[in-house]
Structures are given as C-alpha cells and as structure tokens.
Amino acid sequence: MPIILRLDRVMADRKMSLNQLAREVGISNVNLSNIKTGKINAIRFSTLEAICRVLDCQPGDILEYRPEE
Numbered sequence: 771m772p773i774i775l776r777l778d779r780v781m782a783d784r785k786m787s788l789n790q791l792a793r794e795v796g797i798s799n800v801n802l803s804n805i806k807t808g809k810i811n812a813i814r815f816s817t818l819e820a821i822c823r824v825l826d827c828q829p830g831d832i833l834e835y836r837p838e839e
Contacts, residue, residue, distance in 0.1 A: 774834040
C-alpha cells in the first residue's frame with residue numbers, strides 16, 4: 771500500500787505511550803494499535819483530528835505517501 775503510517779515515530783518523538791494516547795483520543799488500545807501498525811484500510815477524519823490535537827502535529831506528520839514501484 772502506498773500510504774504509510776508514521777504514528778509510532780510521532781508518538782516516540784512526543785514520548786507518549788499507546789495507552790496514554792488511546793485514553794486522550796478516546797479510542798480503544800486495540801484500535802489505536804491497528805492504526806499504529808498500519809493494519810487499517812481507512813481512518814475517520816475525527817480520529818485523525820483527535821490524534822493530531824493530542825500529539826500537536828499535522829496529518830502529514832503521521833501519513834506518508836510512497837508510490838508503488
């Protein structure tokens with residue numbers, strides 16, 4: 771898939787754990803873990819907005835596009 775999720779990198783930069791981010795965003799640890807590991811096909815804008823608000827980042831900090839070769 772040409773969209774790569776970099777949530778783990780942003781979380782590490784902010785020194786935020788999965789449990790803490792899930793609690794502050796208001797989603798389950800399992801759902802956040804799936805986002806973090808890229809095991810998703812879609813993400814709601816409201817979830818992306820909440821993640822960006824809590825991590826004080828832009829969507830482009832979390833999402834990266836790499837064209838398939």
